[in-house]
Amino acid sequence: MRQTSLLSDPKHMVAGFNSLFEMPAYLALYGVTPENLMGAVYDVVVYAAQTPQEASEIKKAIDESLGEVAELSKKIEEGKALLRARNYQAALQTFKEVTLYDMSKLASKPWLKPRVEALMRVAQEYVKGTQDLIQQEKALLER
Numbered sequence: 001m002r003q004t005s006l007l008s009d010p011k012h013m014v015a016g017f018n019s020l021f022e023m024p025a026y027l028a029l030y031g032v033t034p035e036n037l038m039g040a041v042y043d044v045v046v047y048a049a050q051t052p053q054e055a056s057e058i059k060k061a062i063d064e065s066l067g068e069v070a071e072l073s074k075k076i077e078e079g080k081a082l083l084r085a086r087n088y089q090a091a092l093q094t095f096k097e098v099t100l101y102d103m104s105k106l107a108s109k110p111w112l113k114p115r116v117e118a119l120m121r122v123a124q125e126y127v128k129g130t131q132d133l134i135q136q137e138k139a140l141l142e143r
Contacts, residue, residue, distance in 0.1 A: 042066070042073075042115075068105060069112050072098050072119045079126060088137065092130045098123035 042062055049055035063070040075098050082091035099120055106113050 069115050072101060072116065076119060076123055088130055088134050092127060095123045095126040095130060099127060
C-alpha cells in the first residue's frame with residue numbers, strides 16, 4: 001500500500017515513500033536502455049495519481065501532449081498483444097507501421113523526436129524478433 005501523507009492537511013500532501021522507488025523499479029524490471037529511460041517518465045507518472053479519476057486525467061493529458069507519438073506507443077502495445085495471441089503476421093505489420101513513421105511530421109515539435117526515435121528502435125527490435133518467430137514456426141511446420 002502506498003503511504004498517503006506525512007502531513008494531515010490534504011492541501012499539503014507529501015508524496016509517499018514508495019514514489020521514490022517507482023522509477024528505479026520500472027527500470028530494473030524493463031532494463032536500463034535509452035528507450036526505457038525515455039518512456040519511463042510517461043509510464044510511471046500515472047502512478048503519482050491519488051485516485052483513478054486523477055490517473056485517467058494524467059493519461060489523457062499525456063496522450064494529448066504526445067499526440068501522434070502516443071498513437072505509435074499504442075501501436076507497439078497492440079503489436080505486443082498480437083504477439084501474445086500468436087498472430088505473428090498481424091503483429092509484424094503493426095510493428096512495421098511504427099518503423100515507417102514519417103519523422104518530418106515532427107518538424108513543429110522537435111522535443112518529441114527522441115521519443116519517436118526510441119519507439120522506432122523498439123519497433124525495429126520487435127520486427128526482427130517477430131520475423132525470427134515466423135521463421136521458427138515455418139521450420140517447425142515443415143518437419
